[in-house]
Amino acid sequence: MKGLLALGLVVLVVAVGLQALVQQPSLGQQATNALLSLKAPPPELHAPGWALKIGEIALGLMDWLTVAAKPAPLRAFEAMFGFGLTQALAAMARLEVFDGLAEAGANGATCGELIGWLRNRKPSQIRRQPVNAQLLCRLLDFAAANQFMNKDQATGKFYLNDFSVLFTQNDDNVGSLVPMLLYHADEVNYGWTRLSEGMRQVYPAFELANGENLENYYNMNPEKRGNFDLAQRSISADFAPKMLAKYGDEFKQFAQVHGRSVHICDIGGGIGSVAEGLLREFPDATATVIDLAHKETQANNYIEQVQLKDRIRFVAGDFSKPLSVECDYYLLNHIIHDWNDTMAVNILSHVRTSMPSHAKILLVEPVLETRNAYFERLKRFVDMQLLVVFQRGKARSTREFTSLLSSSNLELSRHVPLCGLFDIVEAVPVDATSKVITPETAAPVVETPAASTSSKPRKQKQREQKQQQEAEAAETHKATPAVAAEEAASSETPAPASP
Template sequence: MASAAPKVPPLPLVRFLTRVRDGLAALQRRMVPGHIALLELSTVGYLTQAACAAAELGIADALAEGPRQPADLARAIGVNEDALRRLMRLLISGGVFTQRRDGAYQQTGISEGLRSDAAVSLRDLFRLLGSDLHRKHWTTLPESVRRGRSLWPETEGMEFFEYAEQHPEAGELFDRAMTSVGSLATEPIQAAYDFGRYGSIVDIGGGRGSLLLDILRRHPSMRGTVFDLPRVVESLPEQLLGPGLTGRLTFESGSFFDSVPKGGDAYLLKHIIHDWNDEDAERILRTVRTAMESEARLLIIDVVMPENQRPHPGKVIDLEMLVQTPGGRERTQTEFGNLLSRAGFVLTRVVPTVAHVSVIEAHPSW
């Protein structure tokens, strides 16, 4: 029997608790001298890199079956025992792992997410964040701010997406990392938005189709199409087609700048529009509009940037877009509305979720 879907907490409760947490953090920073608060801020990146190392070394996978003594764990993952102890000391102090009284290392609820086989695994995301390539490009942030754009053409001779095409290993890691990030929002999205009113959904730039697969499994009469680049789509049928999906799930390849499949009741764009500047985003949306019937709906799943000064994950992701993409950015509701209007749509509503994303619904204006 399949396990029950995790319960999603009410959005007002999540917002309240988030504000309390952020308020306490801000109060703590105000209660110490500014240079001390700044020094504490500098250490956050070190803990992140330690977690990235743990992901790359497979520490959480090695602890999946139970606690292990340091020497045993070091042998299992092929590392120096003394260096492992030093790495784990920082990770334990940050709550990522724990250590029993007998000295054995043990998983926590946090480290479970670094396991390859976790229900929601972030191992590939942390491997990406800790990679030489990702760190290299974040060192260009000051110059990206000066110029207002990514420096990929100067550093690699091409834009990021072209690089991912030409370097399959990097592209594969990126695809897996984005799938893992997307899985965080799947249940919140399903809880917030009713996909059951559509007979068919076309997932544009759908990657491995994780959200679409989840939607189809919950709605047995629905049909779906995953549309993405040939390198992404070519191996998907043998990976994804299984009981209950054969005949309901199809795959098409191409570029969303040229054309997309016709005939869908809804067109899904998850984490696509934020990768592009306004001109290219409008081109993508116009291509989708051309394929849509007047009754069809456009569903953009992306961050909707708050118009306030409080902490929000989108503010981090927005800088990632600046550093890594050819003009990508996160947008406010007003900016989405203007973009959609220029592309031939009317913004119907924005449905927030308890995750960092919202569902932006629009219908054709002509």
């Protein structure tokens, strides 16, 4: 009886939630986009918060119901065959099948028509390969059976649907899921095949499978790096509108209080695509992008290309060393989750050392706790990806963030979920008047940007910092809980052997 009541309640909430989504189709689309980091949602994200919340709850319940309603053997088969879905999708993207269907539009195309179209098509983003007609027809039937596309059984015609449209391509492929799909179906997928060996914690599964770590792998395969960069840009394109919706008020308030617009530092900001998106949403803001020196030329070209030279500045810097760059907000977008606790504290401490007392740090990445079954699965997937690719990297819980931050003389001031997969963890200095102790005494490697709000000369700041470090002794760093815990754990880790 209790079970029936619970089920009834679940069905009711799902129905109400779906109703909320259906009544506002743009909201449903935005929610889906936002959840999956798909194409950038339309700029007018004016859906009421309660409707989004109900939609999210409904999605979680629906997901839970779909999984729970399936008998275990069915779930077992689906889990075993899941790899085939990824690879079939990737094959069709590589063969540009979805683009052919897009061109056919409402008329649809039979398998034969599609093959004719593919043969006459000029090569584009992904190199076209010759196809055998019969084999391709079987692949299309498999895809239609899995609802990748629709098939009219009477005419034998295939049609693009709301799923396959996400895998069509365009000139720069920003907003298309294809680069992300190929990244997962190719180099990362090989990594997953070595997961059990990766569990020995000697080398990441990615490295065991591909013979190199991610960075070296891309150095040796520049075309794959190009695809990876595109995949990153697609995620970035989606980020700024979400940030505007969930954090825009903070920037507006800052401008009111300080009488000027925000200056954002994007730490590990790549070529500046995230900064670009943000500055388009916040027209008076300025940004400094900090990344490794080898990104400088590409970043400057990009910033010039998007005509934001007067508002974005690239500064070569290394966040594993002291930074000296003063900003109002320090954005670390998908950075900390790539690193272990020791390195995370190291990076955060360097940011902390350079930040003025009014400044805030914004970490953007998944925060693990969620009661939503659907988001839980997505976030756990991100965590596993980090395990496979980097091993040292991980998704963290609020507790883990709190510990990392406190080890860096910072505290968690706000947690802002960004529609599903990612969150903003906002942090402020614990004591705005004291500077954190770091093990380094070396001079800062990054120049203070022109837009800096600092009033003290750099040399004077360095002198003060050094004096403070000498006075307070280096044990402060080691005594921090996150670092101590990790050092204790890593003392049991075997030394790496050759892969």
